[in-house]
Amino acid sequence: VEGAAEHAIPFSRVKDAERLRDRIDEILARGGPASAVVVGGGYSGVELACNLKDRFGDMADVSLVHRGDRCLEPAVDYNRDSGARRMASLGVRALMRTGVESVGQGTITLKGEDGELREEACDVCVWTAGVRASDQAEALGLETTDEGRVRVSPQLRVSGQQRVYCLGDMADCKDALSDRAGATAQVALAQADAVAWNIHADITGGVPVNFRYHALGEMLTLGSAAASLASPLFGFNAKGQLAH
Numbered sequence: 001v002e003g004a005a006e007h008a009i010p011f012s013r014v015k016d017a018e019r020l021r022d023r024i025d026e027i028l029a030r031g032g033p034a035s036a037v038v039v040g041g042g043y044s045g046v047e048l049a050c051n052l053k054d055r056f057g058d059m060a061d062v063s064l065v066h067r068g069d070r071c072l073e074p075a076v077d078y079n080r081d082s083g084a085r086r087m088a089s090l091g092v093r094a095l096m097r098t099g100v101e102s103v104g105q106g107t108i109t110l111k112g113e114d115g116e117l118r119e120e121a122c123d124v125c126v127w128t129a130g131v132r133a134s135d136q137a138e139a140l141g142l143e144t145t146d147e148g149r150v151r152v153s154p155q156l157r158v159s160g161q162q163r164v165y166c167l168g169d170m171a172d173c174k175d176a177l178s179d180r181a182g183a184t185a186q187v188a189l190a191q192a193d194a195v196a197w198n199i200h201a202d203i204t205g206g207v208p209v210n211f212r213y214h215a216l217g218e219m220l221t222l223g224s225a226a227a228s229l230a231s232p233l234f235g236f237n238a239k240g241q242l243a244h
C-alpha cells in the first residue's frame, strides 16, 4: 500500500513496539488531540485498538480498519463477541469492509464498500494486517504457499524431504484431521513436541506421529483492565476484570 512502509508502524518486533510507545508518548506529551488508526482486525489489531483507546482516553480518536465483515474471524465466538463489545464500550470506531488506499504524513486514505475514497487525519497508523513469512524458504527452493509458508506433511516434514522438518509460523500445516494450524505460539509449542518425537523416531527407527492440535483456549487483553478468555476444551469462559 502506497506510503505504508514510510508512515505506518508495523507490529511484530520489539523495536516496532518501542517505536509505537515513543509515538504514543509524544502525543500524550503534547496533550492531543490526535487520531490513531489500527489496520487489521485480527487478534493483534483488536488488542491494540482497545489498549490505545484505553491509554489515550478522550485525547485521541482510535479507529480500527478491517477488510472483512467482522473482526477476530478465527477466534472462539465468545472472544469475538467480547472483543466487539469492548471496542464499542471504549469508543473505538470499527470500520468493517474497509481498505487502506494510502498512508501519508498525518493522513490516511480509506476505501469503504461504497468504493468512495476518504482522506482522514492520522497521527499514528499501526499496521497489523497481512502477515507474510520470511522469504528464506523460497530462497532455499522449498515448496511454499502464496504467503511464503513452507508446505509440510501432518508429520511436519517439509514437502519432498524425508529428514527436514518445519514448524511454527513458517509451516503451512494441516494436522492429522486436516485442520489448518494457526500461527500462534501455542501451535508452535505443540508442534515442537511432535517434531522432537519424529526426529527421535528417525534416528532410532521408531514410529513417527502425525501432529494433532488440541487448542487449550485463547486469551485477549482488551485494554488495561479487561480481557477475554475462552477454553472450549475445558468448558471455561471469562471476561472483564476477572479475566484480566
Ligand SMILES: Cc1cc2nc3c(=O)[nH]c(=O)nc-3n(C[C@H](O)[C@H](O)[C@H](O)COP(=O)(O)OP(=O)(O)OC[C@H]3O[C@@H](n4cnc5c(N)ncnc54)[C@H](O)[C@@H]3O)c2cc1C
Pocket (backbone or CB within 6 Å): 011, 012, 013, 044, 136, 167, 168, 169, 170, 183, 184, 185, 186, 187, 188
Ligand atoms: C504482536 C504479536 C502478538 C502475538 N500474540 C500471541 C499470543 O498472545 N499468543 C500466541 O499464541 N501467539 C501470539 N503471537 C504469535 C506468536 O508470537 C508466534 O506464533 C510464535 O512466536 C511462532 O513461533 P516461531 O518459533 O515459529 O517463530 P518466532 O517466535 O518468530 O521465532 C523464530 C526465531 O528464528 C529466528 N531466525 C529467523 N531467521 C533466522 C535464521 N536465518 N537463522 C537463525 N535464526 C533465525 C528469529 O530471530 C526468531 O527468534 C503473536 C505475534 C505477534 C507479532
